[in-house]
Amino acid sequence: MEKRELVILGAGPSGLTAAIYGKRAGLDVLLIEKGRPGGQIVITSEIENFPGVVKATGRELADSFRAHAEHFETEFREGTVQALKIADGKKIVVTNKEEIEAEAVIVATGARYKKVGCPGEARYTGSGVSYCAVCDGAFFQDETVAVIGGGNAAVEEADYLTRFASRVYLIHRRDAFRAHRTALDRAFSNPKIVPIVNSVVQSIEGSDMVEKVVLRNVKTDQVSEIPLAGVFVFVGIEPNAEFVQGVLEVRDGGWIVTSGRMETSVEGIFAAGDVRDTFLRQVVTAAGDGASAAMAAYGYISEQLHLQSLLLKPIKVFALFASSIDQDQIKLTGEAEKLKGQIGAPFAIVDGYRNARMTEKLGLQELPAMVELNSGRVVRCKAVRDAEGINVFCSM
Ligand SMILES: Cc1cc2nc3c(=O)[nH]c(=O)nc-3n(C[C@H](O)[C@H](O)[C@H](O)COP(=O)(O)OP(=O)(O)OC[C@H]3O[C@@H](n4cnc5c(N)ncnc54)[C@H](O)[C@@H]3O)c2cc1C
Structure with missing residues (x-):
């Protein structure tokens, strides 16, 4: 591979x-x-x-x-x-x-x-249809736009769009919005926002750019049109x-x-x-x-x-695996540093918490632990508690 x-x-x-x-x-x-x-x-x-x-x-x-x-x-x-x-x-x-x-x-x-899936949506994406108010809102200064959706994103983005647009229609297919209360209160107290419920967008139409949306009321089946310059889709x-x-x-x-x-x-x-x-x-x-x-x-x-070069390449190496987020093990690491010179073979200290993959690979079940490796092969390993345990392990 x-x-x-x-x-x-x-x-x-x-x-x-x-x-x-x-x-x-x-x-x-x-x-x-x-x-x-x-x-x-x-x-x-x-x-x-x-x-x-x-x-x-x-x-x-x-x-x-x-x-x-x-x-x-x-x-x-x-x-x-x-x-x-x-x-x-x-x-x-x-x-x-x-x-x-x-x-x-x-x-x-x-x-x-997620798309609405109506005719015109794909055709006008980037030419009046947007999925991002932060990205495209500023292009609709003093224009009329519509927001499609009924959740938090739709309601909050409709409110954001009133910074630029002169009017924002908030079109939702159900009779109640799913957004949280605070967002709804803020949006509905904004005179630029006009909620339209129980309505789906049947098509988005225009010439080079979006010019209108055609709506259908899902309760009455009545069809209506809204002239506008932009449609923001927030259905997920x-x-x-x-x-x-x-x-x-x-x-x-x-x-x-x-x-x-x-x-x-x-x-x-x-x-x-x-x-x-x-x-x-x-x-x-x-x-x-x-x-x-x-x-x-x-x-x-x-x-x-x-x-790998520290542990898997040498012919013989002892290694202490200890966790860097446990105070006792941090202390043991300090003591092990002092022992390094006294042990007659290469001695490595490895942070077993940050190197979980190596710990797992070597089959160490708990930390702190000592391991002896010969050319990358685990010869033996043992949980240790103190400097004495490290000494005993290395002298065997
Ligand atoms: C219409 C529109 C207008 C926007 N305007 C703006 C704007 O004006 N300013 C702004 O800052 N942001 C804008 N954004 C948002 C911006 O595009 C994203 O935030 C940004 O692209 C995220 O980058 P990304 O690398 O995380 O993901 P993406 O841009 O989504 O890139 C992900 C890539 O991964 C690939 N991919 C997905 N699945 C797989 C797979 N299974 N195997 C292989 N490849 C895969 C995709 O093909 C894609 O190329 C806009 C977004 C849209 C949709």
Whole structure:
């Protein structure tokens, strides 16, 4: 099976940024993408909130992200990731074409907006139909727009859009909104917001740009039209993360849970950008996540390589595995440092908490523990309590 250092899944802003940082750090990087590199922004007509780029089309920005990653000789490969397997501590990426073993993986497969599915929605996406008020709201200064949806996102985004639009129709197919009370009170006390309930958007129509929506009342079947310039769809967003379910910890809706270093619940697997459980989903935050994930992956890979040379290469080595979050074990580590010179063989001290994979690989059940390795093979291991235990273990 092909073996790579860092495999990045998804070539949107987060994956491409991770590739740039990974390559610059000297890692062997493979980037797997199922479609055209660039991610969601490829379909965006205008972007004006990525720092340093006053205005660009989504495609221009995506192309410059890609060119930047190519400049550092990132290897791109086409493929759809179907599964992530952990077997004997190994991380295996399964695509529709092959299986690849990776030292570290960054999941950067982004998210997708749920669609209304009416005629005109796809045709006018980027030409009046939007899924992001923060991204596109400012383009509708003094215009009339509609928001479709009845949950928190729809109600809060409708309120946000009143900063720009002169009127915001809030269209919901049921007779009551699902959003929380505070958001509803704020939105309904805003004179620019006009709620329309029991109604579905039958079609979005226009010429080059959106010009109107056609509504149908689901109770009366009455059809009506609203002239407007923009339609914001907030009927839900979901992560492209089906393949990590059951492997990584996820939160409601399947969003991947990470630390600030983009670490997931599995050591050596990181997640970045829209796919993770995060506050803001934008190009700038995705890029920032990608940089953090790549540097965290670099740290992880370096540590693994260091550990391998420390533990698996020498003919004979003793190692103490102790946890860096347990006060007694931290104290024992200090005592072990002093013993190092007295033991007649190489002696390594390893943080067993941060290196859970190596701990598991060597079959250590509890910490602190001593292990003797001969050319990477475990000869014996034993739980220890104090410096005396370490001495006894090394003298046997
Ligand atoms: C219409 C629209 C307008 C927007 N406008 C703005 C804006 O003006 N400013 C702004 O900052 N943000 C904007 N955004 C949000 C922004 O595009 C996202 O926050 C950003 O693209 C997230 O980047 P990402 O790399 O995390 O994910 P994505 O951009 O979603 O990229 C993920 C990549 O992974 C690939 N992928 C997914 N699943 C798989 C798989 N199983 N195997 C292989 N590859 C896979 C996808 O094809 C995609 O290329 C907009 C979004 C949309 C939809």
